[in-house]
């Protein structure tokens with residue numbers, strides 16, 4: 454008998470993900486130990502972002518690498534404590550980061566179950582010492598990218614990805630498409646990407662050996678079930694988890710996402726060379742008109758040249774994380790307009806896992822604090 458695709462537990466390598474819900478990594482400081490730990494405690498995969506996790510450390514400006522490595526290890530420990538022994542823990546490390554190898558080593562030494570890596574092609578990831586016992590996953594936006602990574606990892610390291618995150622064009626943060634393709638709409642949907650990547654996986658392994666995690670624009674149970682039906686083993690959500698009170702961002706950042714409507718969300722130019730999706734803020738508007746030279750450069754991105762960069766992305770992300778959205782870059786997914794009330798990680802899980810009518814009302818007054826977009830926030 455064919456069981457309809459659903460939220461079944463997922464075997465990934467030697468590990469088991471009890472609930473196939475992954476919280477996407479969100480830098481800088483949006484998904485740290487608190488959010489990841491809360492997701493793990495519900496049986497999902499929590500992800501700590503390794504993009505400048507040390508930004509609040511006292512020595513961040515003088516010794517950014519040490520501050521970042523120390524903070525990353527501390528956030529991993531924190532997530533483990535909060536997880537109550539459940540779930541899996543991933544660290545998201547962007548290929549674009551200058552200190553990529555050191556961040557990967559610290560993540561696995563500190564006990565992350567998985568390293569997830571995108572914003573570029575993580576072609577050398579399995580060669581980094583210490584990664585032998587961790588789950589390794591690239592983030593891809595096409596079957597072609599999946600094929601190149603699979604071939605390279607197999608030839609050079611005799612290893613296949615343990616899972617693959619497929620990120621579609623509705624995702625938040627940096628996007629794996631050209632700006633022209635995004636503007637013209639000539640991009641594959643997440644459904645098409647998942648289908649193509651599964652076809653690539655099937656050339657080298659049984660599909661269950663390399664599970665697919667679908668990401669980008671997944672808001673509710675019906676989105677998830679549709680992707681499970683296509684063969685995805687898990688779904689990854691980013692923007693929805695920003696609204697959780699366990700999110701590591703400040704209220705100012707969260708409110709900017711909750712208040713955003715479709716018209717407020719735009720593509721931005723990032724110093725990584727990739728386009729990104731974000732909420733319109735004064736900083737972004739200014740950067741569209743003229744370059745904002747960085748005051749100080751901490752050399753956080755491989756490709757960023759302080760002499761030509763349109764603005765300092767790390768400073769803009771830190772400002773946003775702290776609630777200074779005027780001078781900040783607030784990444785969000787294309788469907789952020791549908792996320793407009795504070796919630797909790799538990800409630801997001803309940804909504805996804807149960808039938809449509811469970812959700813907000815059940816916990817009214819306990820966890821849910823309905824925020825009517827714009828009603829009480831004049832001028833913000």
Ligand SMILES: Cc1cc2nc3c(=O)[nH]c(=O)nc-3n(C[C@H](O)[C@H](O)[C@H](O)COP(=O)(O)O)c2cc1C
Nearest residue numbers: 477478479480624625626669670690691692784786
């Ligand atoms: C605020 C924000 C920051 C993000 N930062 C990163 C990041 O540092 N690295 C990364 O690989 N993906 C990043 N992403 C993408 C998410 O991990 C996730 O895949 C994506 O947001 C899923 O789409 P959704 O937001 O529509 O659910 C970010 C997304 C958001 C909204």
